[in-house]
Amino acid sequence: MDDPLLQEQTPTEYFKDLIDAALARQQLRANELTAYYLVNLLCRFMRPDGRIPFADDTHEPLALRLGRALESGGLEQRARLRNVGDFSLFMSGFFSDSFRRRTIDVDYYKSMGEYAYGSLSRRDEDAFCEVFAELARKFVGFTDVLSDVSERTAMASNADLLRLYEKWLRTGSARDGQRLVDRGIVPNSSVGSRFVQ
Structure with missing residues (x-):
């Protein structure tokens, strides 16, 4: 089969x-x-x-x-x-x-x-x-x-997701934000890049 x-x-x-x-x-x-x-x-x-x-x-x-x-x-x-x-x-x-x-x-x-x-x-x-x-x-x-x-x-590891989130925090890239959403993480756009989450 x-x-x-x-x-x-x-x-x-x-x-x-x-x-x-x-x-x-x-x-x-x-x-x-x-x-x-x-x-x-x-x-x-x-x-x-x-x-x-x-x-x-x-x-x-x-x-x-x-x-x-x-x-x-x-x-x-x-x-x-x-x-x-x-x-x-x-x-x-x-x-x-x-x-x-x-x-x-x-x-x-x-x-x-x-x-x-x-x-x-x-x-x-x-x-x-x-x-x-x-x-x-x-x-x-x-x-x-x-x-x-x-x-x-x-293969996406937790470290890869963290790096992606940090990159999104720095750049605010819509593409990276969508990649996070695709992986089940909703980025908090109300927090600026100078704040640690």
């Missing part, structure tokens, strides 16, 4: 369902090819060895990686720019909460990613120039989509 809760899905199908649902929840309209690009991005980052693609470059500052990409030419430039854009988008979407404990914040990754994708969008001979243009134009929105996917696929 088949268990209806267990279904066979390829990683591509799994991530497509998650991306489509996240786009709907975030109310972000995306070209079908751009949505599929996001699916493939997640598939590229899902590796059995747990390594992040192009991790050998991760110890080099992103600005230097972007500079090297711009100095190179042809296919190498395209590959390097794409790596900077993809890495920035993935890190901003999946690990944005970890940036609050670092000297470099999520805006740095946003700037680098937007610039890399924007540079790729100006290459008319590239079949993906429209995809890269949309990724550059809606970088923050796509970051929210990947954050949504990250939250839906991660």
Whole structure:
């Protein structure tokens, strides 16, 4: 007897369902090819060895990686720019909460990613120039989509909920407030961020 809760899905199908649902929840309209690009991005980052693609470059500052990409030419430039854009988008979407404990914040990754994708969008001979243009134009929105996917696929602990509540207290973000409500916690909007609850 088949268990209806267990279904066979390829990683591509799994991530497509998650991306489509996240786009709907975030109310972000995306070209079908751009949505599929996001699916493939997640598939590229899902590796059995747990390594992040192009991790050998991760110890080099992103600005230097972007500079090297711009100095190179042809296919190498395209590959390097794409790596900077993809890495920035993935890190901003999946690990944005970890940036609050670092000297470099999520805006740095946003700037680098937007610039890399924007540079790729100006290459008319590239079949993906429209995809890269949309990724550059809606970088923050796509970051929210990947954050949504990250939250839906991660196990939420009490510590995660506390961090989310503290973040909501600091920022007053409607999105974070709704995430708390979805988890059964009603944020008290009458209390300002300077008060401890």
